Amino acid sequence: MIELLSLPAFSDNYIWMVHNGREAAVVDPGDAEVVRRALDQRQLSLVAILVTHHHPDHTGGVQALREVLQGEVYAPALEQTPEPRRPVQGGQSLQVLAQSVQVWDVPGHTAGHIAYVMTPEGQDPILFCGDTLFSGGCGRLFEGTPAQMHASLSLLAGLPGRTRVCCAHEYTVSNLRFARMVEPRNAALEAYQNHCQGLRERGVPTLPSTIETERAINPFLRCQEPDVRHSALAQGATGGDPVAVLAALREWKNRT
DSSP states (O other), rough: OOOEEEETTTEEEEEEEEOOOSEEEEEEESOOHHHHHHHHHOEEEEEEEEEOOHHHHTTTTTHHHHEEHHHHHHHHEEEEESSSSSETTTOOOEEEEEEEEEEOOOOOSTTEEEEEEEEESSSOOOEETTTTTTEEEEEOOOOOOHHHHHHHHHHHHTTOOOOOOEEEEOOOHHHHHHHHHHHHTOOOHHHHHHHHHHHHTTOOOOOOHHHHHHHHOGGGGGGGGGHHHHHHHHTSSSSSSSSHHHHHHHHHHHOO
């Protein structure tokens, strides 16, 4: 069995760890000490590091972790990340902890952003999506275009509904406040917002989410819904097509 852990780092990051009781892999280790403590507490060996994109809060701990790493660093082929590394890109398949991991290209937040989909045997799939998809939101378009982000989010939305969505930041509550502005009549969204607010009040992570949940509540995955389109047009969307809607929503979110 593969166990999935979220390791809080900095003010709102999550470093994700998967392990089988003996060996572990981590995703986007911005802080090496957080990972070292988790390895020591559980007496695990680190056998792989997976990087989704080049931002320092996702890569800052890679070099320090090489001291204990007994395997490879996998990182996006189209971005500059700490060397040495094994560059990977969409369409490749990896074996991590004896489990299948698919690499997907998901540009938008950055130009060469990738995601990893792990399919542990007998368990629900796990999506490590970095800063592309957040619960109730999506990443800022620092290097990519709205069309790229829409294509990336559409790709991720096509995963099985039970897929666990492991985003890299605890942005859920603020994202859902914005989502309610976009789609105030969405009853599923209202219920999910109340649920997540309760989790945070108890100091519990809102993640992982699921693809099924995100399809129901995330406005950036719902750009064809009439209420979402209406809200985007009211905010100056240049048209009602999904890419124009996403672009308007992202600009609106940037201002809130």
